[in-house]
Amino acid sequence: MDTAVASPVDTAQSRYYPYENGKYEVKAGLTKLGAHPVHGVVESHVFMIDEHYRRYLTNKAKVHRTILHGHYLQAALSPVVRAVIPAFMAGKMAAEYPEVFTWEAERRILTNKLLGWSGQMDFESGTVTILSRQAAPLVDVMADIDPVDAIDFLALNVMEDFAFLARNPLTEDDWLSAVHISSPHYWDPRDKIGHSFAPVHRPVADAVPLMATASKIIRAAVEQGPFMRFAWGMAANDLMNHRPDAEHEGDRTQLGTETDAYWMTQFIRVERQTLTGFADLNTAFFTIRPYWYSLTDLMSEPERMRQLAAAMLTMSPAAMAYKGMTRTRDALVAFLERHSQP
Numbered sequence: 467m468d469t470a471v472a473s474p475v476d477t478a479q480s481r482y483y484p485y486e487n488g489k490y491e492v493k494a495g496l497t498k499l500g501a502h503p504v505h506g507v508v509e510s511h512v513f514m515i516d517e518h519y520r521r522y523l524t525n526k527a528k529v530h531r532t533i534l535h536g537h538y539l540q541a542a543l544s545p546v547v548r549a550v551i552p553a554f555m556a557g558k559m560a561a562e563y564p565e566v567f568t569w570e571a572e573r574r575i576l577t578n579k580l581l582g583w584s585g586q587m588d589f590e591s592g593t594v595t596i597l598s599r600q601a602a603p604l605v606d607v608m609a610d611i612d613p614v615d616a617i618d619f620l621a622l623n624v625m626e627d628f629a630f631l632a633r634n635p636l637t638e639d640d641w642l643s644a645v646h647i648s649s650p651h652y653w654d655p656r657d658k659i660g661h662s663f664a665p666v667h668r669p670v671a672d673a674v675p676l677m678a679t680a681s682k683i684i685r686a687a688v689e690q691g692p693f694m695r696f697a698w699g700m701a702a703n704d705l706m707n708h709r710p711d712a713e714h715e716g717d718r719t720q721l722g723t724e725t726d727a728y729w730m731t732q733f734i735r736v737e738r739q740t741l742t743g744f745a746d747l748n749t750a751f752f753t754i755r756p757y758w759y760s761l762t763d764l765m766s767e768p769e770r771m772r773q774l775a776a777a778m779l780t781m782s783p784a785a786m787a788y789k790g791m792t793r794t795r796d797a798l799v800a801f802l803e804r805h806s807q808p
């Protein structure tokens with residue numbers, strides 16, 4: 467790799483504060499990607515690569531080795547979409563991170579200079595026809611991994627999880643036609659694949675108004691955009707894979723007597739999500755990039771502690787139950803308020 471070019475893996479991860487208005491809200495909250503500033507900065511990236519690249523890709527490799535069929539699923543994925551979205555992804559990756567990726571569109575070869583592999587893809591069959599490996603700084607991460615197809619190969623190059631949303635043009639019914647999710651937060655991708663927006667979101671507390679506008683949201687996702695949105699909540703650790711049956715026993719245990727020392731081990735988990743529509747294909751490409759911010763780090767930003775406390779106080783009992791915070795919310799707010807004086 468050219469050592470003169472700064473690598474994105476030397477870049478600190480972005481910091482987002484989606485609770486800054488002091489409210490916990492269950493709403494679409496779509497903003498135009500590339501037009502709307504986030505904390506004063508206009509972002510247009512679909513994919514983000516930063517200091518945690520190795521960690522996220524190591525998690526994806528672990529999922530791949532152990533239970534890929536629980537994380538990568540398809541349902542009535544049309545062959546055209548299977549060809550078009552991967553081509554879009556590869557082009558975007560190379561356009562956004564030319565230091566990391568080269569994309570030979572004619573020959574359909576994507577090379578990753580960090581992970582040290584190249585995949586030649588055939589989008590008609592959806593396969594990786596040739597996979598070759600080269601020396602590279604992170605070559606060990608995927609050394610034993612053979613992608614099962616082109617979508618899987620692309621997933622194994624980015625930090626984002628993603629899903630494809632499909633819409634039937636005759637009935638306007640929508641469904642999830644593909645998911646490649648390695649960092650689900652207390653949900654199982656197998657419960658979501660093939661389902662439409664409302665059932666996918668049924669477990670979410672206070673989501674009745676959101677589900678009532680599902681067709682409007684799907685129309686916007688497919689026909690407008692691209693969009694960005696954020697979701698957030700607390701996390702007891704920064705373990706990446708929280709599929710319900712994965713190993714994270716007891717991390718939502720609530721005593722209600724948690725101490726400052728305990729809270730300092732906790733994280734705010736933020737998801738940066740993007741939506742890119744393909745109106746002529748009745749489909750949208752949805753990305754999810756999770757971030758974990760430790761409360762210890764947040765202590766250097768007292769105003770953010772105050773905003774977080776205010777937002778926590780607006781959670782309904784149903785929202786607290788859904789987020790596993792019924793007994794802990796007040797102790798957390800007290801902690802945040804104690805530390806929100808500059």
Ligand code: HEM
Pocket residue numbers: 491492493494495629631642645652653658666667669670676683684687695697698699741752
């Ligand atoms: C199209 C735009 C979308 C909007 C506006 C939206 C909105 C939301 C909101 C407001 C929540 C609650 C967040 C919270 O926990 O505070 C949520 C949760 C969730 N969303 Fe979405 N979402 C969208 C697309 C998707 C897609 C494409 C998927 C497919 C993977 C998805 C999967 C989920 C899941 C799994 C949850 C958590 C549900 C659970 O606990 O089982 N969402 N979404």
